[in-house]
Amino acid sequence: MSATPFDQRDGWIWYDGQLVPWREAKLHVLSHGLHYGSSVFEGERAYGGEIFKSTQHSERLRKSAQILDFEIPYTAAEIDAAKRLVLEKNGMTDAYLRPVAWRGSEMMGVAAQTNRIHLAIAAWEWPSYFDPAQKMKGIRIDMAEYRRPDPATAPSTAKAAGLYMICTISKHKAERKGYADALMLDWQGRVAECTGANVFFVKDGVIHTPIADCFLDGITRQTVIELATRRGIEVAERRIMPEELPGFQECFITGTAAEVTPVSEVGPYTYTPGGITKMLMDDYTAEVQPKAKAA
Numbered sequence: 308m309s310a311t312p313f314d315q316r317d318g319w320i321w322y323d324g325q326l327v328p329w330r331e332a333k334l335h336v337l338s339h340g341l342h343y344g345s346s347v348f349e350g351e352r353a354y355g356g357e358i359f360k361s362t363q364h365s366e367r368l369r370k371s372a373q374i375l376d377f378e379i380p381y382t383a384a385e386i387d388a389a390k391r392l393v394l395e396k397n398g399m400t401d402a403y404l405r406p407v408a409w410r411g412s413e414m415m416g417v418a419a420q421t422n423r424i425h426l427a428i429a430a431w432e433w434p435s436y437f438d439p440a441q442k443m444k445g446i447r448i449d450m451a452e453y454r455r456p457d458p459a460t461a462p463s464t465a466k467a468a469g470l471y472m473i474c475t476i477s478k479h480k481a482e483r484k485g486y487a488d489a490l491m492l493d494w495q496g497r498v499a500e501c502t503g504a505n506v507f508f509v510k511d512g513v514i515h516t517p518i519a520d521c522f523l524d525g526i527t528r529q530t531v532i533e534l535a536t537r538r539g540i541e542v543a544e545r546r547i548m549p550e551e552l553p554g555f556q557e558c559f560i561t562g563t564a565a566e567v568t569p570v571s572e573v574g575p576y577t578y579t580p581g582g583i584t585k586m587l588m589d590d591y592t593a594e595v596q597p598k599a600k601a602a
């Protein structure tokens with residue numbers, strides 16, 4: 308991966324309906340989204356020129372905005388078309404896409420009823436979230452100090468920028484200790500998710516994953532549940548207490564960026580990436596291939 312800062316790259320970014328040169332896709336420092344976290348975003352991947360579950364991501368983006376009390380002035384179909392245009396203009400077939408919507412600069416108080424809603428879409432190459440050699444061995448995950456907030460405290464199911472504040476702090480702490488990521492509990496002390504991915508466990512041939520009612524119900528999570536079910540593997544979506552962690556045999560995380568990544572350690576507990584994890588990694592790789600090519 309290139310170490311070039313993200314504001315100093317070349318290419319094209321879709322910005323409020325137009326393709327603009329990458330380095331010119333700027334916003335003013337007095338933007339509501341920057342000061343008050345009134346921003347929502349998506350993370351998507353294109354494989355072989357086709358964006359996996361593009362419309363589902365566009366709809367989630369619009370939904371996240373509605374949860375934050377703003378309306379993105381583009382339909383899901385228009386957002387889908389804009390994403391395709393970004394790939395085309397940048398000559399990319401395998402890429403990570405980042406649509407982001409935010410409140411602009413018309414009002415700078417907490418209330419921002421009349422602020423213009425902006426939407427930008429960028430794409431770049433992002434081969435694997437974690438180091439590929441490390442991936443097969445399984446990544447090591449720390450336990451985070453922060454918990455996912457109570458849905459009565461924050462709009463916890465939106466993919467809202469503000470919710471990532473605790474994720475960045477948690478991931479930084481984990482990385483400083485040599486871990487790849489951090490596992491967060493929810494506000495009631497139950498296992499929730501990682502800082503940018505959902506979590507699954509395997510025990511005696513059954514997959515266990517927390518109920519996604521106070522964190523993002525990932526599109527990859529939903530896909531993996533469907534793939535496992537197709538294989539006839541039982542998936543138990545249930546409350547998982549941290550005390551249960553030593554009893555699981557396999558662990559993996561899922562997300563657009565992480566795809567299906569095996570986990571070898573969570574805090575003091577160890578797991579051996581095994582048959583079910585491997586099968587789902589392979590099934591996911593097959594599932595994301597462009598439909599025309601996969602057929």
Ligand SMILES: Cc1ncc(COP(=O)(O)O)c(C=O)c1O
Pocket residue numbers: 350500501502503504505522523524525526527528561562563564
């Ligand atoms: C906090 C968090 N949870 C879960 C996920 C997984 O979501 P998805 O599979 O839709 O990418 C992500 C990634 O976007 C995330 O940031």
